[in-house]
Amino acid sequence: MANPISVLNHAADNIRILAASAVEKAKSGHPGGAMGGADFINVLYSEYLNYDPANPTWAGRDRFFLDPGHMAPMLYGQLCLIGKYSLDELANLRQWGSPTTGHPEFDPKRGVENTSGPLGQGHAYAVGAAIAAKFLAAHTGNPTFAKETVYAYISDGGVQEEISQGAARIAGTLGLDNLVMFYDSNDIQLSTETKVVMNEDTAAKYRALGWEVFEINGNDAAQIRKAIEAAKAVKGKPALIIGKCIMGKGALKEDGSSYERNCKTHGAPLGGDAYKNTIKNLGGDPENPFRIFDDVKELYARRAEELKQICADRYAEEKAWAAANPEKAAQQAEWFSGKAPKIDWSKVSQKENDATRSASAACLSVLAEQVPNMICASADLSNSDKTDGFLKKTTAFQAGDFSGAFFQAGVAELTMACCCIGMALHGGVIPACGTFFVFSDYMKPAIRMAALMELPVKFIWTHDAFRVGEDGPTHEPVEQEAQIRLMEKLKNHHGKNSVLVLRPADAKETTAAWSLAMANTDTPSALILSRQNIADLPAGNDYSQAAKGGYIVAGSDANPDVILVASGSEVSTLEAGAKLLREEGKKVRVVSVPSEGLFRQQPKEYQQSVLPAGVKKFGMTAGLPVTLQGLVPESEGAVWGLESFGFSAPYKVLDEKLGYTAQNVYEQVKKLF
Ligand SMILES: Cc1ncc(C[n+]2csc(CCOP(=O)(O)OP(=O)(O)O)c2C)c(N)n1
Ligand SMILES: [Mg+2]
Numbered sequence: 312m313a314n315p316i317s318v319l320n321h322a323a324d325n326i327r328i329l330a331a332s333a334v335e336k337a338k339s340g341h342p343g344g345a346m347g348g349a350d351f352i353n354v355l356y357s358e359y360l361n362y363d364p365a366n367p368t369w370a371g372r373d374r375f376f377l378d379p380g381h382m383a384p385m386l387y388g389q390l391c392l393i394g395k396y397s398l399d400e401l402a403n404l405r406q407w408g409s410p411t412t413g414h415p416e417f418d419p420k421r422g423v424e425n426t427s428g429p430l431g432q433g434h435a436y437a438v439g440a441a442i443a444a445k446f447l448a449a450h451t452g453n454p455t456f457a458k459e460t461v462y463a464y465i466s467d468g469g470v471q472e473e474i475s476q477g478a479a480r481i482a483g484t485l486g487l488d489n490l491v492m493f494y495d496s497n498d499i500q501l502s503t504e505t506k507v508v509m510n511e512d513t514a515a516k517y518r519a520l521g522w523e524v525f526e527i528n529g530n531d532a533a534q535i536r537k538a539i540e541a542a543k544a545v546k547g548k549p550a551l552i553i554g555k556c557i558m559g560k561g562a563l564k565e566d567g568s569s570y571e572r573n574c575k576t577h578g579a580p581l582g583g584d585a586y587k588n589t590i591k592n593l594g595g596d597p598e599n600p601f602r603i604f605d606d607v608k609e610l611y612a613r614r615a616e617e618l619k620q621i622c623a624d625r626y627a628e629e630k631a632w633a634a635a636n637p638e639k640a641a642q643q644a645e646w647f648s649g650k651a652p653k654i655d656w657s658k659v660s661q662k663e664n665d666a667t668r669s670a671s672a673a674c675l676s677v678l679a680e681q682v683p684n685m686i687c688a689s690a691d692l693s694n695s696d697k698t699d700g701f702l703k704k705t706t707a708f709q710a711g712d713f714s715g716a717f718f719q720a721g722v723a724e725l726t727m728a729c730c731c732i733g734m735a736l737h738g739g740v741i742p743a744c745g746t747f748f749v750f751s752d753y754m755k756p757a758i759r760m761a762a763l764m765e766l767p768v769k770f771i772w773t774h775d776a777f778r779v780g781e782d783g784p785t786h787e788p789v790e791q792e793a794q795i796r797l798m799e800k801l802k803n804h805h806g807k808n809s810v811l812v813l814r815p816a817d818a819k820e821t822t823a824a825w826s827l828a829m830a831n832t833d834t835p836s837a838l839i840l841s842r843q844n845i846a847d848l849p850a851g852n853d854y855s856q857a858a859k860g861g862y863i864v865a866g867s868d869a870n871p872d873v874i875l876v877a878s879g880s881e882v883s884t885l886e887a888g889a890k891l892l893r894e895e896g897k898k899v900r901v902v903s904v905p906s907e908g909l910f911r912q913q914p915k916e917y918q919q920s921v922l923p924a925g926v927k928k929f930g931m932t933a934g935l936p937v938t939l940q941g942l943v944p945e946s947e948g949a950v951w952g953l954e955s956f957g958f959s960a961p962y963k964v965l966d967e968k969l970g971y972t973a974q975n976v977y978e979q980v981k982k983l984f
Contacts, residue, residue: 314357314610319532322357322392322607323349324593327561329391330384331589332600333404333411335580340405340413343576344466345385347530347556348495352389354535355462355493357614359543363622364393364615367420370447370647370739371455371625376437379466379495380414380427381578387411391603392611395422398601417736417764425736426764429756431472432729434492437463438478439733441490441549442708442718443740446686449713451643452636455629460543461737463492467505470494470513477726482549483521486710490549491542495529499558501577517551529554547710563588646684646739651830654681659825661818664847667840667879668773670821672700675743678829679704679716686734688718688744690727696745696773697840718742724750728757728768735766741829745771748839749779749788751795761835762798762809769828770837775814775879776933777969778843783959792934795837799908807833808908814839815857816864816882816903817847823857824905839879843962846883848903860909861902861921861942868898873927873980876902876942881931881971888976897980907941927983931976948983951975 326349334340355375362372377386384404390396396411403409410421414428424440427433441461448456469475482490494513498505514524523545527534535554542550558577562570565584570576581589587597596602633640645652658677661670678685679701687701698717706715720727724746731742751758751772761768777787798810811831813824821840828836849866856862864882873892875885882903889899902921904910910918922928928948930939936952943950951970958965966972970979 314613316532318606318610319350319354319357321594321604322610323353323532324561325392325604325607326353326385326388328590328593328595328600329388329401331562331581331586332595333384333387333401335586336402337405338580340384340580341381341578342384342581343499343559343562343573344379344382344495344497345388346560346562346576347497347558348382348385348464349388349560350530350532351493351495351535351554351556352385352464354532355539356389356393357610358536359539360462361460361621361625362422362618364618366622367422369622370643371453371459371629373460373462374424374437374440374737375462375464376425376433376440376733377415377427377464378433378469379430379464380433382466383411383413383415386415386423390422392607393422398603402601426760429760430466430468431474432757432760434463434465434469435474435478435726435729436733436736437461437490437492438482438487439730439742440737441482441487442485442713442730443734443737444489445485445487445708445713446716447739450683451639453629453632453639453643455625458625459489461490463490464495465492466495467497467500467509471509474725474729477721477723478729479517479520479522480721480723481726481730484710485708486521486547487549488546491539492549492551494551494553495556496553497556497558497572499572499574499577502574504574514553521548523548523550525550525552527552527554529556530560561589561593563592642683643739649832651832652682652684652741654678654826654829656822656826659822661822663818664844665818666842666844667815667818667821668697668842670815670818671771671773671825671838671840672697674822674825675700676704678825682741682829684739685741685743686716686718688720688727688731688742690720690724690744690746690750691722692746693719696747696771698745698771720744724753725757728754728761728770731768732757732761732764732766735761735768736764741767741769743769743771745773747774747786748772748791749774749786751791755794758795758798758810758835762801762803765803765805765834767832768835770835771840772837773840774842775839776841777953777957777965778841778880778933778962779957780962780965781959784956787957788934789953789955789957790935792839792932793938795839796907796938799906803834805833808912810834811836811906812839812908813837813905814878815905816877816879817845819852819854820848820857820903820905823854827858841880843880845880846886848882849886857903857905859913859917860906860911861904863921864901864903867900868893871898871900871926873897873929873983874900874902874922875976875980876904876922876928876930876939877932878904879933881933884971884973885931885976887973888980891973891977892980904942929976929980929983931971933971949979951979
């Protein structure tokens with residue numbers, strides 16, 4: 312190794328030139344932070360990060376998770392040096408159709424391990440990926456996973472975000488010594504110096520949370536090298552390298568004076584003569600800035616050669632392991648194939664008239680047995696959200712022991728969701744996580760990112776309505792279903808509903824919903840489940856139709872006078888109301904719509920056959936009326952929903968008071984005639 316420090320400095324200057332120039336050309340972007348962080352990323356990529364240029368998705372590669380997505384120009388500049396982006400692509404930063412998007416978007420083939428932008432989330436993905444690597448090491452025995460290092464890059468914004476507390480707590484508690492995080496501490500953020508908002512001893516904080524902490528000059532290649540060596544050698548703890556970096560390192564103003572440590576370089580091009588002076592100061596040519604210096608090309612050519620040897624050795628080791636463990640090797644290949652696991656759903660046995668959260672536990676119990684790469688998590692509610700169905704078949708992770716498959720996240724829903732995203736980004740595992748539906752509010756930013764990255768994380772939300780009862784309005788979701796169903800309307804960049812959201816009507820429909828969630832490898836899936844017991848749908852119901860998102864429930868009358876529509880437990884309330892209506896000679900159809908988004912994907916004729924235009928309709932939802940208004944147009948009927956926060960009382964009282972009874976269904980439907 313022993314690259315001359317002068318060459319490392321030249322390479323970092325090269326990244327600074329590329330980053331500042333890309334932003335200058337785009338007339339927008341963030342040069343300052345990128346210029347300050349260039350030294351660290353350059354030392355990491357030129358000397359430490361182990362990856363295979365010929366096989367970018369190699370399962371055993373080291374991973375680099377960027378938290379501050381606004382530092383995209385630094386990442387792209389670095390990835391240009393290793394040939395993942397062309398200089399032309401870099402020069403097209405932030406333009407329509409260019410792969411150099413404003414903030415990095417998950418593209419492992421190009422070396423972008425995560426989408427970043429919402430500060431804080433990125434480094435929590437790294438924690439999840441480090442957990443996945445520990446899990447895979449324990450469950451496959453493949454020695455490659457024990458050699459993998461997960462690197463995270465965080466900045467002041469990420470440290471200030473609350474999620475950093477959760478991520479640091481988890482990493483410390485689980486002793487993730489395969490995690491090395493670099494904190495770009497440059498004392499500057501978007502609108503102020505950090506001291507205006509931050510007066511903490513960050514090193515002491517992380518030490519208290521169980522990390523090994525190194526404090527260095529973040530622009531000194533020799534110190535960076537030494538710190539990475541030391542961080543990698545730490546056993547039993549995650550490592551944090553706090554690098555004091557200079558915002559806008561090397562930047563000059565139009566008059567030639569220093570433009571370093573200035574908030575203005577955070578989020579705007581250096582501009583005009585300041586830009587030109589800066590590029591010259593860094594040894595570049597302002598007229599022709601998009602180039603890689605010869606000694607920098609040589610530096611990375613040398614690294615490419617080293618990587619060939621490193622990968623050859625690692626592959627040889629993996630091959631020897633595979634030869635000795637052919638079944639495990641085949642299993643690992645399957646786990647990384649991205650294909651849905653094969654599951655024998657006939658092994659799930661559901662109790663009659665059960666709560667759908669308990670029905671979910673029955674599914675999870677079978678999944679724990681049949682899907683050995685599934686990791687289930689809960690934010691300290693496993694016995695309520697019934698992820699304990701999974702837990703009872705395995706053990707929870709603890710420092711030094713990842714032989715189980717349950718992740719106790721503690722009371723930290725956003726952290727938990729982001730860790731699950733990180734596991735999915737790592738690959739090889741199928742993460743699921745549970746909590747109360749009302750607390751999905753704490754997870755929304757992660758759900759959005761999972762949806763954007765098209766990751767098949769499973770979200771399990773129980774206590775789906777005001778029927779939480781005595782706990783009162785703080786715990787009773789009302790608007791949450793409408794919120795989350797918006798994600799079904801939002802398409803991802805492949806034209807699919809960005810999230811699959813399923814609210815099953817009874818125990819057996821819950822099995823159907825879980826099977827849809829497990830088969831869905833294209834997007835996140837969400838299950839919304841009841842706390843209380845639910846009367847089963849009529850005998851003979853064909854649950855396979857749940858795959859259409861909405862369907863006619865068994866026992867419905869032909870040529871109905873009215874169609875009753877709901878999801879979840881309200882379907883059974885409609886069934887009870889239908890009985891009263893039928894006693895008066897009304898012909899009634901009941902439609903269960905576990906997923907409106909999925910239903911809208913069906914052929915128009917099918918949708919029409921289930922909900923024909925012109926027939927009177929009545930919808931019932933424990934959420935806001937808007938939850939069902941897409942299925943029940945005002946011109947054709949009415950929706951009974953909740954228009955206020957819930958109330959504290961036993962749920963049966965609430966059902967009466969709020970009109971979720973057979974009698975009220977009967978009365979409201981009568982009003983339509
Ligand atoms: C969750 C979230 N909130 C706000 C922002 C907007 N934002 C982008 S960068 C930034 C300041 C970050 O400061 P720092 O991390 O120190 O980066 P530096 O200025 O050093 O480059 C803010 C507020 C964001 N991207 N994500
Ligand atoms: Mg900063």
